[in-house]
Amino acid sequence: xxxxxxxxxxxxxxxxxxxxxxxxxxxxxxxxxxxxxxxxxxxxxxxxxxxxxxxxxxxxxxxxxxxxxxxxxxxxxxxxxxxxxxxxxxxxxxxxxxxxxxxxxxxxxxxxxxxxxxxxxxxxxxxxxxxxxxxxxxxxxxxxxxxxxxxxxxxxxxxxxxxxxxxxxxxxxxxxxxxxxxxxxxxxxxxxxxxxxxxxxxx
Amino acid sequence: xxxxxxxxxxxxxxxxxxxxxxxxxxxxxxxxxxxxxxxxxxxxxxxxxxxxxxxxxxxxxxxxxxxxxxxxxxxxxxxxxxxxxxxxxxxxxxxxxxxxxxxxxxxxxxxxxxxxxxxxxxxxxxxxxxxxxxxxxxxxxxxxxxxxxxxxxxxxxxxxxxxxxxxxxxxxxxxxxxxxxxxxxxxxxxxxxxxxxxxxxxx
Numbered sequence: 001x002x003x004x005x006x007x008x009x010x011x012x013x014x015x016x017x018x019x020x021x022x023x024x025x026x027x028x029x030x031x032x033x034x035x036x037x038x039x040x041x042x043x044x045x046x047x048x049x050x051x052x053x054x055x056x057x058x059x060x061x062x063x064x065x066x067x068x069x070x071x072x073x074x075x076x077x078x079x080x081x082x083x084x085x086x087x088x089x090x091x092x093x094x095x096x097x098x099x100x101x102x103x104x105x106x107x108x109x110x111x112x113x114x115x116x117x118x119x120x121x122x123x124x125x126x127x128x129x130x131x132x133x134x135x136x137x138x139x140x141x142x143x144x145x146x147x148x149x150x151x152x153x154x155x156x157x158x159x160x161x162x163x164x165x166x167x168x169x170x171x172x173x174x175x176x177x178x179x180x181x182x183x184x185x186x187x188x189x190x191x192x193x194x195x196x197x198x199x200x201x202x203x
Numbered sequence: 204x205x206x207x208x209x210x211x212x213x214x215x216x217x218x219x220x221x222x223x224x225x226x227x228x229x230x231x232x233x234x235x236x237x238x239x240x241x242x243x244x245x246x247x248x249x250x251x252x253x254x255x256x257x258x259x260x261x262x263x264x265x266x267x268x269x270x271x272x273x274x275x276x277x278x279x280x281x282x283x284x285x286x287x288x289x290x291x292x293x294x295x296x297x298x299x300x301x302x303x304x305x306x307x308x309x310x311x312x313x314x315x316x317x318x319x320x321x322x323x324x325x326x327x328x329x330x331x332x333x334x335x336x337x338x339x340x341x342x343x344x345x346x347x348x349x350x351x352x353x354x355x356x357x358x359x360x361x362x363x364x365x366x367x368x369x370x371x372x373x374x375x376x377x378x379x380x381x382x383x384x385x386x387x388x389x390x391x392x393x394x395x396x397x398x399x400x401x402x403x404x405x406x
Contacts, residue, residue, distance in 0.1 A: 053327060054315065054317060054327035054328065055259070056258070056259035056261070056273050056313045057273075058259070058261040058271035058272070058273040058311070058313075059271060060269075060270075060271055061338070064311075064338050064382075064383055065309065066263075066309065067263075067309040067310065067311060067338050067339075068261035068262060068263055068271030068272070068273070068309065068310060068311055069261070069271070069311050069336065069338060069385075070259050070260075070261040070271070070273050070311045070312065070313035070336055071313060071334070071336060071385075072313055072314075072315040072317070072327060072328070072334035072336075073327075073328050074326055074327050074328035090328070094392065096385070106268065106269065106270040106271065107270065107271060108261070108267075108270060108271055108272050108273045109273065110259045110261075110273035110274060110275055111275070112257065112275040114257060114275070114318070115317070115318040122364075123277055123362050123364050123365065124256060124257035124275060124276075124277050125257065125275070125276055125277035125293070125362070125365075126364065131274070131275035133272065133273055133274060133275075135264070135267050135270050135272060136270075159326050159328070161325075161326050161329065162326065162328075179267075180267055182272075182274075182299070189297065
């Protein structure tokens with residue numbers, strides 16, 4: 001006779017499956033690797049870039065009196081868990097961000113650990129909930145280059161629907177040529193992190 | 204005799220409770236109201252401002268050659284579900300964003316529907332996953348004003364840990380004096396939305 005207190009294996013499996021699905025659905029994707037130790041700035045920054053799927057890309061808006069214009073966009077730095085740290089974007093000039101960048105390349109891209117779900121109940125502005133801002137130039141990638149092929153794979157592997165976006169919108173690949181890195185992942189202010197260290201982290 | 208195919212009420216309750224908890228934990232908070240119809244631009248924009256707890260605040264960085272500098276920050280537009288649409292921030296000049304704003308007030312603040320979990324499997328850059336950018340001036344709020352009292356309630360009710368942040372960091376309340384609203388919540392480009400419409404939506 002089955003004890004009232006036990007879930008049988010079938011019910012338990014269904015429960016685990018549904019809970020897992022709820023978690024995946026609510027976050028949109030699952031984490032492929034564990035958060036590095038905050039003392040390792042380069043690894044933490046690269047982890048943020050590799051695990052996030054979207055962020056805010058800011059450009060200078062001449063239409064808005066030279067104000068900074070932040071825009072929510074998707075990005076990818078490589079196929080899942082094989083990122084190289086450089087964010088690629090799929091943008092159309094129907095959108096102000098691409099138009100702004102073609103007039104003035106200065107930009108920054110900001111991402112947060114918060115939407116990954118690993119900050120727990122900590123506030124998104126608490127310094128232990130990591131955040132990364134990459135500042136530099138937003139550059140159109142030559143569609144015939146090897147880089148464009150890599151970027152397309154990087155983008156489409158993480159954003160499956162992009163390849164079906166309307167052809168007449170003329171989406172093009174842009175990349176952030178990074179010049180400065182701002183990382184907060186613990187108390188005590190931004191972590192010193194050079195571009196060289198960021199591009200070659202010891203993972 | 205209990206049928207093998209049924210969960211008894213106790214097991215069902217535990218399952219629902221745990222699934223709900225998983226959902227709350229993964230998103231950090233629960234939604235207090237349903238997403239408005241995309242045809243109602245003002246209500247959708249206000250819903251985004253009221254349901255989100257963080258976004259990216261962009262300022263002009265003189266330290267970075269006048270580049271736009273986006274920074275992940277917490278915000279609040281009012282106590283839960285009673286927002287007024289104007290984002291308040293709790294910032295310290297130990298952080299570049301507040302320093303930038305005191306030199307040049309031009310700023311924008313971008314938030315997305317994606318972290319709320321209501322976009323489902325739709326890509327964060329898909330226009331049906333709503334996004335809002337408020338552009339204007341970032342202004343220090345007089346700490347002795349009635350507005351500061353409202354803002355403090357607004358911030359601390361959504362970000363409980365803020366009131367215990369280190370006093371010697373000298374956190375101050377800033378607000379975004381909105382001048383332009385950029386909302387995408389469906390196909391067909393940004394929705395026309397005036398500040399007046401945004402501040403007095405028919406909810």
